[in-house]
Amino acid sequence: MSNKVCVIGAGASGIFAAISARQQGADVFILERNQKIGKKILATGNGRCNFTNVDATDNNYNHPYFVKSVFEQFGPEQTIKYFESLGILPKVEDEGKAYPYSEQASSIVEVLLYELNRLDIPIIYDSFVEELSIKNNDYIIKTTNKQYNADKVILTTGGKALPKSGSDGNGYQIAKKLGHKITPIFPSLVKLNLDYPYLKQMDGVKVKAKAQLVHNEKVIHEEFGDVLFTKYGISGPTILQISRTANQLLLEGQKIYIRVILINDLEIYELVKRFKNLGAKPIEMALVGLIPRKLIHPILKEANIHNYQLNTASLSGKALKRVLDVLYNWQFLIIDSKGYDEAQVTAGGVDLDLVDQMTLESKVHKGLYFAGEILDIDALCGGYNLQWAWSSGYIAGKYAGK
Ligand SMILES: Cc1cc2nc3c(=O)[nH]c(=O)nc-3n(C[C@H](O)[C@H](O)[C@H](O)COP(=O)(O)OP(=O)(O)OC[C@H]3O[C@@H](n4cnc5c(N)ncnc54)[C@H](O)[C@@H]3O)c2cc1C
Numbered sequence: 001m002s003n004k005v006c007v008i009g010a011g012a013s014g015i016f017a018a019i020s021a022r023q024q025g026a027d028v029f030i031l032e033r034n035q036k037i038g039k040k041i042l043a044t045g046n047g048r049c050n051f052t053n054v055d056a057t058d059n060n061y062n063h064p065y066f067v068k069s070v071f072e073q074f075g076p077e078q079t080i081k082y083f084e085s086l087g088i089l090p091k092v093e094d095e096g097k098a099y100p101y102s103e104q105a106s107s108i109v110e111v112l113l114y115e116l117n118r119l120d121i122p123i124i125y126d127s128f129v130e131e132l133s134i135k136n137n138d139y140i141i142k143t144t145n146k147q148y149n150a151d152k153v154i155l156t157t158g159g160k161a162l163p164k165s166g167s168d169g170n171g172y173q174i175a176k177k178l179g180h181k182i183t184p185i186f187p188s189l190v191k192l193n194l195d196y197p198y199l200k201q202m203d204g205v206k207v208k209a210k211a212q213l214v215h216n217e218k219v220i221h222e223e224f225g226d227v228l229f230t231k232y233g234i235s236g237p238t239i240l241q242i243s244r245t246a247n248q249l250l251l252e253g254q255k256i257y258i259r260v261i262l263i264n265d266l267e268i269y270e271l272v273k274r275f276k277n278l279g280a281k282p283i284e285m286a287l288v289g290l291i292p293r294k295l296i297h298p299i300l301k302e303a304n305i306h307n308y309q310l311n312t313a314s315l316s317g318k319a320l321k322r323v324l325d326v327l328y329n330w331q332f333l334i335i336d337s338k339g340y341d342e343a344q345v346t347a348g349g350v351d352l353d354l355v356d357q358m359t360l361e362s363k364v365h366k367g368l369y370f371a372g373e374i375l376d377i378d379a380l381c382g383g384y385n386l387q388w389a390w391s392s393g394y395i396a397g398k399y400a401g402k
Contacts, residue, residue: 004026005026005028006153008157008171009156011039012393013390014030015112016389020397030123031127031143033126035125035126038108040166040167049099051090051098052076052080052090054096070391074390076387078394079394086115088108127143130144131177154393159346171374180362186248191235191239192258194335201298204294208226208264210264211260212258214258215254221242223237242258247347248347255333258331258332258334261328268324274286275320282312283315287299346373371396371397373389
């Protein structure tokens with residue numbers, strides 16, 4: 001008797017789930033609301049697709065125990081091997097990040113589409129699944145204009161990040177209606193909005209700095225690298241990494257700050273010496289050559305110095321200390337983030353308590369499986385989120401396909 005498996009959503013996890021279920025001999029079909037597969041994959045890694053991280057382990061994720069049992073069956077090594085078999089030569093860059101050698105995310109989508117066709121897996125486009133129900137051990141899948149039946153269903157509708165890609169969080173409702181709990185969700189890997197009066201003047205300035213997330217005067221996350229000031233707040237790779245913890249605390253109603261340390265490789269005494277040597281110059285000129293021009297007036301205003309022409313030597317010790325304080329400890333109140341429209345990933349999702357960690361089958365309904373971002377699994381930037389999508393998709397497909 002044939003085993004009919006319906007995969008809902010042709011993103012990274014859905015594509016792998018379909019391929020792997022087919023490899024088990026199942027009769028698989030995919031329902032996808034868009035007119036093409038892998039729309040979000042095309043946007044990943046700035047169009048280059050950081051498709052995995054060669055050093056990824058379960059410890060890179062919010063629920064390591066759960067990821068561990070999936071990675072032990074199909075981890076980054078197997079993923080890279082499988083992609084190589086499809087023709088994707090990996091190019092490994094800093095911190096283990098792997099990209100296709102062609103540096104085109106479209107290569108990944110192209111080889112996957114070729115493979116789906118080669119395995120004769122029908123992809124039914126323009127099929128938005130509105131409802132999923134179960135009758136006599138049979139799954140009934142209702143799309144906007146049709147109805148399908150299947151023995152098993154793999155729900156791979158993604159999270160809520162970048163909703164224009166097709167994953168707008170509707171899958172959580174499908175899971176919820178079938179008795180699954182959804183843990184609180186919030187955007188992650190996203191730019192942050194600040195409450196700060198001089199942002200307009202700072203817009204577009206990029207610095208290499210230390211960025212610290214401060215809560216109750218304690219540093220709870222620290223990153224070093226590019227920090228970008230914008231007219232609404234702050235961005236850059238450092239900030240994206242910090243944004244998960246920041247958004248979680250905001251969700252809990254906590255007051256949090258981002259501290260930017262502009263000077264990292266000069267001791268205070270060296271700067272004091274610099275200000276002494278340049279004593280005859282206006283204070284704003286004593287900062288030129290040290291920090292980007294557009295930051296000088298905001299820094300002086302923050303230090304409560306409004307006459308930028310004051311001779312550096314005439315500054316009181318207290319005023320000079322205030323300038324140094326800003327250079328080594330500039331704090332901004334975080335009020336919000338840019339939200340799902342600009343987030344790379346959704347934190348939270350289908351509660352893992354009701355999902356089998358070995359097979360990814362629902363503990364509520366036999367024959368229902370989950371994979372990818374819809375589950376309460378996420379990680380920071382670096383190829384980890386796609387790796388989870390591939391691994392979980394492969395495992396859900398493997399068991400559903402048996
Ligand atoms: C801008 C950006 C850059 C990123 N860069 C990287 C990166 O470089 N490396 C990395 O590891 N991760 C990256 N990510 C994260 C990564 O892309 C996701 O975690 C991953 O794609 C999730 O895969 P998924 O299969 O779970 O969901 P998705 O890829 O979101 O796929 C879900 C699919 O389901 C379809 N769908 C949804 N609802 C329905 C429905 N009701 N009926 C039918 N179809 C439906 C959607 O149209 C979509 O095709 C990035 C994300 C973004 C937004």
